[in-house]
Amino acid sequence: MSAEAAGIWILAESSSSALTRVSFELLTRGVELAAKRSAQLTALVIGHDLDKAGLNRLTACGADRVIAVEAPALEHFLVEPYAAVMLKMIEKHRPEVIIAGATSLGRTLMPYVAAKADAGLTADCTILDIDRDTGNLLQTRPAIGGNILATIKTPRHRPQMATVRPHSAPPAEPREGRTGEIIRISPPDELLSSRMRRTGFKREESDHPLQDAETVVVVGRGIGRKENIPVAAELADALGAALGATRDVVDRGWLSYPHQVGLSGKTITPKLYIGLGVSGSIQHLAGMQTSQNIIAVNIDPDAQIFRVADAAIVGDLFDVVPALLARARAMGVADG
Amino acid sequence: MRIIVLVKQVPETGAVKMDEETGTMVRAGVEAIVNPLDLYAVEAALALKETQGAEVTAVSMGPPAAAKALREVIAMGVDAGVLVSDSAFAGSDTWATGYTLAAAVRRLKGADLILCGERATDGDTGQVGPQTASFLDLPVATYVSSIDAVTTGHIRVSRLVEEGYEGLDISLPALITVVKEVAEPRLPTLGGKKRARNADIPVWTADDLDVDPGRIGLDGSPTRVVKIFRPQVARKAEMIRAEDESEAAAAAGRVVEFMTDRGLL
Ligand SMILES: Cc1cc2nc3c(=O)[nH]c(=O)nc-3n(C[C@H](O)[C@H](O)[C@H](O)COP(=O)(O)OP(=O)(O)OC[C@H]3O[C@@H](n4cnc5c(N)ncnc54)[C@H](O)[C@@H]3O)c2cc1C
Ligand SMILES: Nc1ncnc2c1ncn2[C@@H]1O[C@H](COP(=O)(O)O)[C@@H](O)[C@H]1O
Numbered sequence: 001m002s003a004e005a006a007g008i009w010i011l012a013e014s015s016s017s018a019l020t021r022v023s024f025e026l027l028t029r030g031v032e033l034a035a036k037r038s039a040q041l042t043a044l045v046i047g048h049d050l051d052k053a054g055l056n057r058l059t060a061c062g063a064d065r066v067i068a069v070e071a072p073a074l075e076h077f078l079v080e081p082y083a084a085v086m087l088k089m090i091e092k093h094r095p096e097v098i099i100a101g102a103t104s105l106g107r108t109l110m111p112y113v114a115a116k117a118d119a120g121l122t123a124d125c126t127i128l129d130i131d132r133d134t135g136n137l138l139q140t141r142p143a144i145g146g147n148i149l150a151t152i153k154t155p156r157h158r159p160q161m162a163t164v165r166p167h168s169a170p171p172a173e174p175r176e177g178r179t180g181e182i183i184r185i186s187p188p189d190e191l192l193s194s195r196m197r198r199t200g201f202k203r204e205e206s207d208h209p210l211q212d213a214e215t216v217v218v219v220g221r222g223i224g225r226k227e228n229i230p231v232a233a234e235l236a237d238a239l240g241a242a243l244g245a246t247r248d249v250v251d252r253g254w255l256s257y258p259h260q261v262g263l264s265g266k267t268i269t270p271k272l273y274i275g276l277g278v279s280g281s282i283q284h285l286a287g288m289q290t291s292q293n294i295i296a297v298n299i300d301p302d303a304q305i306f307r308v309a310d311a312a313i314v315g316d317l318f319d320v321v322p323a324l325l326a327r328a329r330a331m332g333v334a335d336g
Numbered sequence: 337m338r339i340i341v342l343v344k345q346v347p348e349t350g351a352v353k354m355d356e357e358t359g360t361m362v363r364a365g366v367e368a369i370v371n372p373l374d375l376y377a378v379e380a381a382l383a384l385k386e387t388q389g390a391e392v393t394a395v396s397m398g399p400p401a402a403a404k405a406l407r408e409v410i411a412m413g414v415d416a417g418v419l420v421s422d423s424a425f426a427g428s429d430t431w432a433t434g435y436t437l438a439a440a441v442r443r444l445k446g447a448d449l450i451l452c453g454e455r456a457t458d459g460d461t462g463q464v465g466p467q468t469a470s471f472l473d474l475p476v477a478t479y480v481s482s483i484d485a486v487t488t489g490h491i492r493v494s495r496l497v498e499e500g501y502e503g504l505d506i507s508l509p510a511l512i513t514v515v516k517e518v519a520e521p522r523l524p525t526l527g528g529k530k531r532a533r534n535a536d537i538p539v540w541t542a543d544d545l546d547v548d549p550g551r552i553g554l555d556g557s558p559t560r561v562v563k564i565f566r567p568q569v570a571r572k573a574e575m576i577r578a579e580d581e582s583e584a585a586a587a588a589g590r591v592v593e594f595m596t597d598r599g600l601l
Contacts, residue, residue, distance in 0.1 A: 015499070076502075079466075079476055104497040108478045111463040115434055115470035120558030123430075123461035143460065143564075151563040195475040195510070199492065199503035209498045215600070239601075257481070257517045258496060263457060264373060264516040272600045286457075293598055294571065295591060297578075306573050311594050313587050315578025323581070323588035331592060333601040 004094060005135075005158035007042055008034040011086075011100035011109075012058060012066075014047040019054040021212065022101035024061055024171035029099060029164060031062040031172060033130045033137075039096065040064045044089060046082055048075035050184075059180030061172035066182045073192040077105045083112045084191040090117055095159045096135050099128065102163040103211070114161050120154030121161040124267075126168045126290060137162065142290055165290070166211060167269040204258055213242035215272040218261055218288070221248040222277015222298065222317055229254055232276050235321050238334035244268065246284050262287035276317045280305025297321070337390045337486075337508075339381045340447040341414065342437055342468065343374040345398050345405035346458040370405045373453035375412075379519035380483060381451050382413045388486055391415050393447070395440050397425060397433060403537050411524030411532040418444070422541040427554030430459070434467030436552055439545040441472060449491065450511040454479065462513070469511035477504050481517040 010030040012023035027043065034041040043063040045055065050068050058066050069085050086109065090098070100106035102124045114121035127140035127149075137160040139152045154160040210216060217236040223229060236243045245255040247262060261268055263283040273291035278284065280296070280303055288294070289308055296305040297313045297320045306312040313320055328334035348367045370378075381392045394409045396402045397420040406417030420440045428436065441450065450469070455462035462478070469476035477495050485492040489508050494501045496515055506512075524532070542552060550556055574594070578587035595601045 083470070104479055104495075107462055108466055108476065111430065111434075111466035112470040112476060114463075115431060115467040118558070120429070120431060121463060122559060123463055138562075144458070149565055150561050151565075153560050153562045154558050155560060157558040195507040196477065197505045199505050201500060201502050202494075203500040211498050257515075258500075260516075264454075272595070272598075286460075293600060295594070296573075301575075306575075308571055309573040310571055311576060311591060312573035313576045313578050313591065315584055315587060319581055319584035320578050320587060323578075323584040324591055327585070327588040327592050328601070333592065333596070 005096040007040045007093065007095045007097075008037065009042045009044055009095040009098040009159070010063075011098065011106065012043045012045040013101060013103065013105055014045060014050060014054070017047060017049050017051050017054075019045070019051075019058065021171055022103060022166045023058070025166065025169045026099055026101060026164060027058065027062045027172035028169045029128055033097060033128065034064075036130050036132055037096075037135060042067060042093070042095065044086070045069070046074050046085055048072050055182050056179075057174055059182065060174035060178050062175075062178070064180045066180065068182065068184045069187055070184060071187055071192055073194070074187075076198050077109070078194045078196050078198065079108055079112050080194045080196065081192045082109050083116070085187055086113050087116055088187070088191060090159060097130070097137050098159045098161045100161075100163050102165050106163045110161055110163050117159065118157055119159050119161045120157050121163070122152045122154075123163050125162045125164050128162065128164065136160070165267075165269050167214070167271065167292075168290075210242045210244055210259065210261070210266050210268055213268070213270050215239050215241035215274070216244045216261070216268055216270045216291075217241045217274045217276065218244040218246065218278055219249050219255065219276055220246045220278030221252075223249065223254070224277075226252070226254040231318065231321055235274070235276075235325055238325055238328060240335070241272075241274070246278055246281075275305050276321065278305050279303050280308065337384070337388055337448040339384060339390045339392045339449050339451065340441055340444060341374070341377050341381045341392060341394045341409070341451045342465070343378065343394050343396050343405055343409055343453070344371045344456045345369070345396060345402040346371045346456055368401060368404065370408050371453055371456045371458075373455060373457065373516070375521035376516050376518050377451040377453050377514050378409045378412055378414060379521040380514050382522065383519055384449070384483065384486065385413070393418065393444060395420065395437065395444070397421070397428075397437055397440070400539070403539075406537050407532040407535060408524065410535050411528040412522055413525075413528055417535060417537045419537055419539045420545070421539050424542045424549070424553050427557060428552065429557035429559045430461050430463040430467055431558050432552055432556045433464050434471050435556070436545065436547060437464065437468045438471035439547045440540060441468070443540065443545055446472070446509060448508045450474070450509070452511065452513040454513050454515050465511060465513035472511070474509055474511050475506050476511045476513070477506055478513045480512045480514045483518065
């Protein structure tokens with residue numbers, strides 16, 4: 001069966017009918033894989049009333065073909081209809097590779113589909129490559145809290161499926177005049193049944209969702225008390241960054257759980273992580289070690305966090321943060 | 337109601353030290369514990385037992401020593417444990433693990449609700465929950481942060497996603513994976529520990545389950561680890577001293593320069 005599977009697919013994600021950033025990061029990956037394998041690149045989008053300009057952008061950014069499956073019942077992610085649609089598409093087109101974002105959607109839909117499709121699935125890849133001849137996808141992911149990397153192959157099963165960490169590749173940019181085929185499909189009702197219903201949505205107050213943020217300022221217990229949180233929040237605001245926290249900070253009620261970064265919180269891979277009074281426990285490192293750049297401020301020169309940092313500032317955060325703000329503002333590189 | 341909790345035994349990473357020379361983990365003498373994220377699933381099950389009345393069974397797949405993990409959750413208040421253990425299961429990836437756990441759930445004649453941790457701290461994939469649900473053809477909700485209501489045949493939950501909390505109404509039977517926010521795990525009680533010591537924990541092998549021998553263990557696993565290596569660019573931190581206010585100002589300048597150089601501003 002594996003002989004006939006062909007084509008590289010990415011799963012684009014939409015939120016309120018607009019495509020999310022990770023969709024374009026996946027295109028960057030997809031374009032590379034498709035070129036190596038001389039294969040067609042398809043972007044699959046599932047949703048409702050998808051914005052035409054967004055679909056065109058997918059082709060401008062590298063997709064040879066966009067398959068948009070739309071129905072009111074697909075407006076929000078529900079695992080059963082989404083999986084039914086995806087399985088139908090896999091059965092019909094038999095792609096060789098499908099990659100999706102390691103988001104709350106991708107991390108739910110992909111395993112659900114992989115189980116039923118007899119497909120191998122690798123979670124949270126940071127590096128992807130493909131063997132030109134065999135089409136075997138080489139999936140590399142951090143293991144044991146980012147301390148080692150493991151490369152995984154799926155030699156006999158097709159499609160080969162993988163989720164990819166958000167922010168682990170730059171988003172693809174549109175190329176002038178590049179177009180592709182756009183197929184819009186209304187699925188039959190039998191694919192749309194669900195034993196689950198969405199009852200509502202409560203948006204988190206934060207303007208900068210942690211996992212999407214390019215810059216994250218993380219508060220550790222070194223901040224001392226809840227009343228001092230604004231010191232870090234001001235820096236985050238000035239840099240347009242999201243605010244994260246260690247578990248100790250969350251357990252003390254200084255910030256809420258959605259801010260927690262680490263083993264029992266979120267895994268983040270921003271371009272820039274700034275830790276303020278964070279010791280760098282192994283559980284915390286597990287959630288942030290793969291950030292592209294790490295700056296840490298800690299009063300203790302032996303703090304663990306310095307082992308993964310690019311810039312280690314040994315000092316009191318209450319001296320350093322105001323100085324940093326003043327400097328950044330003076331240079332006109334921060335707001336406020 | 338009948339509840340099944342899937343718990344995995346993992347090495348205690350908190351106690352693991354890094355070998356600074358090689359950048360690898362020193363695993364010697366590392367204790368095996370219940371996957372810390374599974375304790376939240378156990379607690380959620382026990383809370384339902386208290387409010388709704390439920391019979392809670394924990395299932396773990398692993399080596400014989402994983403019976404200890406089951407005894408630990410029995411000590412917390414879980415009613416019974418089943419160990420799924422056979423050398424034929426060794427080397428299972430998440431696909432084969434989900435396949436096997438689904439067969440164990442079937443042998444238990446299913447449940448109204450199956451609970452999993454968000455992910456295991458060793459494999460760190462979070463795939464086994466949704467895959468088990470898929471093999472059982474059950475609806476699944478991941479990242480559940482609270483169980484808001486249980487009515488006949490339905491459960492209402494909130495789920496933590498990128499931009500906030502999503503509310504879901506799910507018809508039972510179903511599988512959910514929970515995040516830390518769902519509950520604060522209780523400690524084992526003295527009586528619980530005694531019960532755990534005396535508990536009879538059946539061990540189910542491949543022969544006891546309705547599984548296809550070609551779909552279990554390493555052979556049944558679609559994925560293969562082909563290489564393990566250390567990240568090449570070990571970070572080398574530039575140390576910047578900021579021990580008083582004037583040093584802080586200089587340090588701030590250096591940091592802004594660093595961010596500018598790397599295109600971070
Ligand atoms: C199963 C399990 C799961 C866990 N999951 C997570 C998780 O998801 N995320 C997480 O973060 N933790 C997690 N932890 C907890 C983790 O082990 C640590 O306890 C926690 O990360 C420490 O948080 P911290 O760095 O804020 O506090 P501390 O370790 O107390 O560090 C505070 C740091 O601030 C420095 N400091 C103090 N004052 C100042 C100052 N004025 N200026 C500058 N620096 C200062 C100190 O030198 C110290 O290094 C988990 C633990 C377990 C057992
Ligand atoms: N071997 C296992 N036995 C029982 N439950 C497991 C096993 N592996 C994984 N699980 C469950 O699936 C969840 C996710 O695990 P993972 O996909 O390995 O990150 C865990 O938190 C457990 O609830």
